Amino acid sequence: MSSLLDETHDPALTSWVETANDPATDFPIQNLPFGRFRRAGEAQWRIGVAIGDQILDLQRAKLIETDDMNALMRAGTARRKRLRLALSQGLRAGSPRQSTLQSSLVPQTAVEMGLPCRIGDYTDFYTSIHHATTVGKLFRPDNPLLPNYKWVPIGYHGRASSIVASGQSIRWPIGQFKAPDDEVPRFGATQRLDYELELGAFIATANPQGEPVPIGAAEDHLFGLALFNDWTARDIQAWEYQPLGPFLSKNFASTLSPWIVTMEALAPFRVPFERPASDPEPLPYLESATNRASGAIDIALEVWLSTAAMRDAGRPAQKLMQSNFRDSYWTLAQLVAHHTVNGCNLQPSDLLGSGTQSGPDAGQGGSLLELAMGGKQPLRLAGGDTRGFLQDGDTVIPRGYCNRPGFRRVGFGDCTGTVVAAREFQHEAA
Amino acid sequence: MSSLLDETHDPALTSWVETANDPATDFPIQNLPFGRFRRAGEAQWRIGVAIGDQILDLQRAKLIETDDMNALMRAGTARRKRLRLALSQGLRAGSPRQSTLQSSLVPQTAVEMGLPCRIGDYTDFYTSIHHATTVGKLFRPDNPLLPNYKWVPIGYHGRASSIVASGQSIRWPIGQFKAPDDEVPRFGATQRLDYELELGAFIATANPQGEPVPIGAAEDHLFGLALFNDWTARDIQAWEYQPLGPFLSKNFASTLSPWIVTMEALAPFRVPFERPASDPEPLPYLESATNRASGAIDIALEVWLSTAAMRDAGRPAQKLMQSNFRDSYWTLAQLVAHHTVNGCNLQPSDLLGSGTQSGPDAGQGGSLLELAMGGKQPLRLAGGDTRGFLQDGDTVIPRGYCNRPGFRRVGFGDCTGTVVAAREFQHEAA
Numbered sequence: 001m002s003s004l005l006d007e008t009h010d011p012a013l014t015s016w017v018e019t020a021n022d023p024a025t026d027f028p029i030q031n032l033p034f035g036r037f038r039r040a041g042e043a044q045w046r047i048g049v050a051i052g053d054q055i056l057d058l059q060r061a062k063l064i065e066t067d068d069m070n071a072l073m074r075a076g077t078a079r080r081k082r083l084r085l086a087l088s089q090g091l092r093a094g095s096p097r098q099s100t101l102q103s104s105l106v107p108q109t110a111v112e113m114g115l116p117c118r119i120g121d122y123t124d125f126y127t128s129i130h131h132a133t134t135v136g137k138l139f140r141p142d143n144p145l146l147p148n149y150k151w152v153p154i155g156y157h158g159r160a161s162s163i164v165a166s167g168q169s170i171r172w173p174i175g176q177f178k179a180p181d182d183e184v185p186r187f188g189a190t191q192r193l194d195y196e197l198e199l200g201a202f203i204a205t206a207n208p209q210g211e212p213v214p215i216g217a218a219e220d221h222l223f224g225l226a227l228f229n230d231w232t233a234r235d236i237q238a239w240e241y242q243p244l245g246p247f248l249s250k251n252f253a254s255t256l257s258p259w260i261v262t263m264e265a266l267a268p269f270r271v272p273f274e275r276p277a278s279d280p281e282p283l284p285y286l287e288s289a290t291n292r293a294s295g296a297i298d299i300a301l302e303v304w305l306s307t308a309a310m311r312d313a314g315r316p317a318q319k320l321m322q323s324n325f326r327d328s329y330w331t332l333a334q335l336v337a338h339h340t341v342n343g344c345n346l347q348p349s350d351l352l353g354s355g356t357q358s359g360p361d362a363g364q365g366g367s368l369l370e371l372a373m374g375g376k377q378p379l380r381l382a383g384g385d386t387r388g389f390l391q392d393g394d395t396v397i398p399r400g401y402c403n404r405p406g407f408r409r410v411g412f413g414d415c416t417g418t419v420v421a422a423r424e425f426q427h428e429a430a
Numbered sequence: 431m432s433s434l435l436d437e438t439h440d441p442a443l444t445s446w447v448e449t450a451n452d453p454a455t456d457f458p459i460q461n462l463p464f465g466r467f468r469r470a471g472e473a474q475w476r477i478g479v480a481i482g483d484q485i486l487d488l489q490r491a492k493l494i495e496t497d498d499m500n501a502l503m504r505a506g507t508a509r510r511k512r513l514r515l516a517l518s519q520g521l522r523a524g525s526p527r528q529s530t531l532q533s534s535l536v537p538q539t540a541v542e543m544g545l546p547c548r549i550g551d552y553t554d555f556y557t558s559i560h561h562a563t564t565v566g567k568l569f570r571p572d573n574p575l576l577p578n579y580k581w582v583p584i585g586y587h588g589r590a591s592s593i594v595a596s597g598q599s600i601r602w603p604i605g606q607f608k609a610p611d612d613e614v615p616r617f618g619a620t621q622r623l624d625y626e627l628e629l630g631a632f633i634a635t636a637n638p639q640g641e642p643v644p645i646g647a648a649e650d651h652l653f654g655l656a657l658f659n660d661w662t663a664r665d666i667q668a669w670e671y672q673p674l675g676p677f678l679s680k681n682f683a684s685t686l687s688p689w690i691v692t693m694e695a696l697a698p699f700r701v702p703f704e705r706p707a708s709d710p711e712p713l714p715y716l717e718s719a720t721n722r723a724s725g726a727i728d729i730a731l732e733v734w735l736s737t738a739a740m741r742d743a744g745r746p747a748q749k750l751m752q753s754n755f756r757d758s759y760w761t762l763a764q765l766v767a768h769h770t771v772n773g774c775n776l777q778p779s780d781l782l783g784s785g786t787q788s789g790p791d792a793g794q795g796g797s798l799l800e801l802a803m804g805g806k807q808p809l810r811l812a813g814g815d816t817r818g819f820l821q822d823g824d825t826v827i828p829r830g831y832c833n834r835p836g837f838r839r840v841g842f843g844d845c846t847g848t849v850v851a852a853r854e855f856q857h858e859a860a
Binding site for chain 1: 551553556569582585586587588590601603605606608614639641663666669670671673674675677678681682683710713715769771772773776780853855856
């Protein structure tokens with residue numbers, strides 16, 4: 001891992017942007033995540049880097065040539081590392097470039113943040129064995145963890161067009177669902193709306209169709225990570241998902257955080273990939289010495305909830321749970337190696353979801369389904385309210401950050417979405 | 431249906447492009463499908479319309495302003511209909527524009543055909559109840575047709591990046607699979623490579639996120655249809671597909687035909703949407719008077735096979751089966767209404783696969799899995815060879831056409847793909 005560290009990770013570095021030196025900021029000079037922003041009245045998105053409570057406008061600062069994030073992704077790891085070093089040096093306290101760069105700063109409060117890029121194909125994985133086991137028990141009590149789980153990094157394709165940026169509201173979905181006792185399915189607003197706490201990994205460089213990415217090269221194909229909320233209608237899911245998987249239960253919307261924290265920024269937080277000794281070894285195409293030594297990443301993940309009632313009462317958002325990405329059963333390198341082993345071509349700006357990140361303990365479920373046991377044990381909120389599933393006006397706030405003694409905290413920023421009531425469905429005259 | 435017909439469908443129309451008047455052509459003046467082509471040495475794709483054995487270059491003919499098919503799709507139904515009328519009038523025998531348009535013709539044999547557009551999100555449905563039942567028997571003998579099938583137009587998201595144009599070869603995929611008697615999964619080239627005969631429908635106009643498309647408006651969101659081969663590795667599929675559906679078993683490649691036959695060209699072939707009286711009525715959001723009267727389309731579909739041995743012996747391709755899209759359990763309008771009922775936003779150039787189109791009889795399976803009963807009853811080919819699943823060098827050729835007394839035949843053109851041997855997988859040094 002030490003080979004992944006360079007001067008940009010030095011915890012002693014401070015920035016001339018004073019707010020970047022606040023120990024609580026998500027965006028110290030050791031982070032430098034990429035995102036897209038625009039000022040009021042601008043139509044075009046611009047590429048920026050978060051530093052404290054400011055954004056450095058990269059094109060205005062003459063650090064990139066176009067404002068096409070997809071092109072920056074495609075440029076690959078070496079180019080991104082050079083840019084990171086230039087940013088670290090330019091934003092460092094005492095930099096001779098301070099006066100030049102200062103005019104390319106814009107306060108984060110002054111802009112709208114968009115999706116970090118135009119998303120290509122979106123794949124969602126299922127890497128938390130704790131999530132798979134708990135959810136499996138609810139959907140298939142007799143058969144919670146399927147026999148393929150410990151061999152295959154299970155994944156499926158998702159919907160890219162309906163992924164929205166943090167802050168956008170989520171229209172309550174309607175559809176078909178059927179309780180076990182119903183004779184025929186019902187049609188209407190979902191009664192079991194849920195969130196899923198995930199990370200999303202962006203692909204940087206492509207692999208040609210027909211050419212697998214070996215696990216040792218897999219991380220070179222990654223750009224970085226963002227927070228991801230895979231909103232899910234559980235009743236629609238239960239009725240539709242066999243035999244081809246989830247569809248309308250998820251494709252109405254997913255929320256992505258605006259900042260992509262690069263693989264470089266995450267380097268200090270790499271940890272060994274560990275499995276219970278009783279579990280099978282991964283097949284050789286999913287295994288390497290590097291993956292064993294440092295394939296996992298220590299990222300604390302949380303979900304916070306703010307209800308309309310809490311806001312009316314002036315209460316702050318409430319933390320519902322915490323888990324850690326290091327507990328994932330598969331690493332990012334394994335996901336890339338598996339996804340391409342059949343020759344499938346990944347492309348710059350493709351998004352790989354991690355799947356819901358639940359921890360080993362009962363209170364660490366990454367969805368309400370898990371925390372409230374399918375609605376049977378509603379969560380008690382501060383103020384006395386309860387939640388089995390989401391309600392109108394609920395704001396869901398996934399959070400993520402890395403802490404390690406001897407290094408600066410690196411965080412992911414905002415990923416919020418508020419659910420709003422369904423419209424009445426207008427049927428056709430038959 | 432008569433309201434859908436206009437002068438462009440008149441079977442008496444002939445073209446000054448003589449080959450368009452051949453009764454056997456797929457591309458009479460009543461068809462006018464859109465595709466993208468380029469001449470040798472050109473980097474950019476150009477939009478063309480097939481007429482007999484020629485292509486009319488639309489930008490050179492000053493009939494469109496840019497060569498962006500996605501923009502033409504986005505422009506919507508009314509614009510496409512005006513363009514169709516202008517094309518029909520200009521290409522008609524006796525047209526005063528003949529001498530102008532003549533210089534914008536290029537022979538189909540002189541160009542490369544690409545994918546008809548940059549594909550957005552790709553969804554695959556499962557609309558043949560005959561396919562679902564036969565395949566269900568093989569995967570779940572005790573439970574072939576799941577309880578949701580007659581209520582939910584089952585669909586799932588697929589991979590857009592690996593969809594290739596007709597004529598491109600398909601690299602034999604490798605992956606994990608596990609026979610029931612295997613203690614641990616194997617890794618290697620699939621032993622059960624298959625095709626799936628499908629139609630692909632392209633979306634023209636978008637619906638905003640959160641706003642369902644009512645079934646009565648659904649066809650206005652469609653551009654037209656092409657042939658589609660959803661290559662599938664059955665052993666990988668059987669091992670990976672639970673609980674989230676097919677993934678690596680399908681996303682290594684799919685083949686799309688180059689010409690999009692528009693909804694207008696298909697108007698003469700509309701037929702009633704019919705179901706057995708004992709089956710449930712679709713829920714109201716999936717039902718309309720128009721859908722009942724003419725929601726289905728009479729399109730004959732076939733799969734032809736040419737093996738390396740056949741080609742060596744100078745034998746022609748062999749027809750394996752025929753089915754008809756009118757036997758689909760769900761109509762295109764129902765697919766659009768269902769896909770958007772939860773607010774999911776469809777976009778111009780999104781692709782909706784029909785799912786494998788199998789007919790009611792045993793010889794009408796749209797995949798080898800069905801025709802050869804999971805490999806147990808291999809097909810006997812002319813020349814004595816047999817096929818349980820595909821072999822290296824096999825060329826699979828889906829075909830499609832519409833015939834109706836009193837109208838000109840409308841066809842879909844080529845959709846071919848040849849499978850080539852797997853590369854040896856290069857493992858990492860661990």
